[in-house]
Amino acid sequence: MDQPSRSPTRAGVLRAAEKVSHLLPPTPLLPVELNGARVFAKAECLQPVGAFKIRGAWHRLSDLDEGERARGVVAVSSGNHAQGIAWAARRLGMAATIVMPEDAPRIKLDRTRKMGAEIVTYDRMTQNREAIAQALADERGCTYVHAYADPWVIEGQGSAGIEIAAQLEAMEEPAPTRILVCCGGGGLTAGIALACPDATVVPVEPEGWDDVCRSIESGAIQDVGDNPPRTRCDALQTFATRPVNFAVLKERCSYGLRVSESEVREAQRFAFAELRLVLEPGGAVALAAALAGKAKLDGTTAIVLTGGNVDPRQFCQTVWQA
CATH class of the missing domain: 3.40.50.1100 (Rossmann fold)
Known part of the structure; x- marks a missing residue:
């Protein structure tokens, strides 16, 4: 792929947010009690295409x-x-x-x-x-x-972070101190990190598809290897992040989190039962990290629910599974 002609910037994120605001209403930011803490769930699964990618x-x-x-x-x-x-x-x-x-x-x-x-x-x-x-x-x-290694795409995804901050302010809540983000190639994570520079932005990945986590930990881009495990999180099956993403991630994200397939299923069930939302597996990993106690939930924590495009039969099996 050709190298991007420029780097993404916060000014670009703000411009993208202005453009998006003239096209789409903000997605809901829902207060929810989670493990004794009050957090805020950003329902990107309710976009016209069922995901933040729009x-x-x-x-x-x-x-x-x-x-x-x-x-x-x-x-x-x-x-x-x-x-x-x-x-x-x-x-x-x-x-x-x-x-x-x-x-x-x-x-x-x-x-x-x-x-x-x-x-x-x-x-x-x-x-x-x-x-x-x-x-x-x-x-x-x-x-x-490109789905994530494009400066315009990164900036556009970051508009979700601008909305989160504005919605919290409108609710007279403190600014976000932590944002948990479902992460594949790192486009959304990098965009939100640019949008909310004072928040701790935490990428969350499925176990075995944790190239961004390992890249942040090692200080250099890592891939998932030759034999990554099967996962239901099809939206997050990226083999490696890219330099344009990692340049932001290494500066603004100090760590990432990993979740199991069973933790993802539990998050899907929780979202359906408590928020009345349908989440695809990849759209539930950030919530899964919070539910499983892997993420701190102090301060003002926002969780991005990134997508809801899931096969109905698969979703029914997940929800009704004992």
Whole structure:
């Protein structure tokens, strides 16, 4: 993938937040009692595409010039970025091609296709998705919009942090001191870290897919290795963060957390029972860390519930599992 032409900035996050505010209402920030502490859950699962990814997609695509819009965009995604790009492209009258894994949840494939995007599938364990996407972009003269390693995408995702701070102020609550973030490649985590520089921003990943945690711990970018475990958190199956993300993460995130598959299921059940929200596995990992007692909940803690695009049958099995 071509190197980004610039670094993401807090000024860029503020500009993205202004753009998003003219397009979408803020998602709810819900007070909830959790392990004896009062925390605030940011319900990004209620976005029009069911995930926060609409933010970065809109900021990126709406900044393209007329010529770039006419040529269209290519993106890679297991489903949430795909839907964000497809939604933004349709609103802007652009063509969008999404490279998606063959084993992506059917609901994500169907919804992306329904919004008018062309889908090209690949095997996530044997094929290089970014090579496929870059080849398509080169062949068609399109803009390649990376799911997380793009400064506009990072800034757009950070608009969620601007909303959190503004909503807490409106509720006459103290500014956020800690924000727990579901983390795949680190686009949302980096964006919120830029948005809320005075808060401790904590990335949370599934066990075995903890490249960001290990990168922060080692001080250098690490990948997940050759044989990462199976996980239901399809949205967070990124093999390694990128320099544009890590430049922010290493400066602003001092540690990350890991959660198990069973802890993720418990978080999905909790969100459904207590918040009346449907979360996909990857959208529940930050909540899982809090519920499992792995995250401190003192001060003013916000938890980002990042997505709700889950197969209905799988979700029913999770909720009713003893």
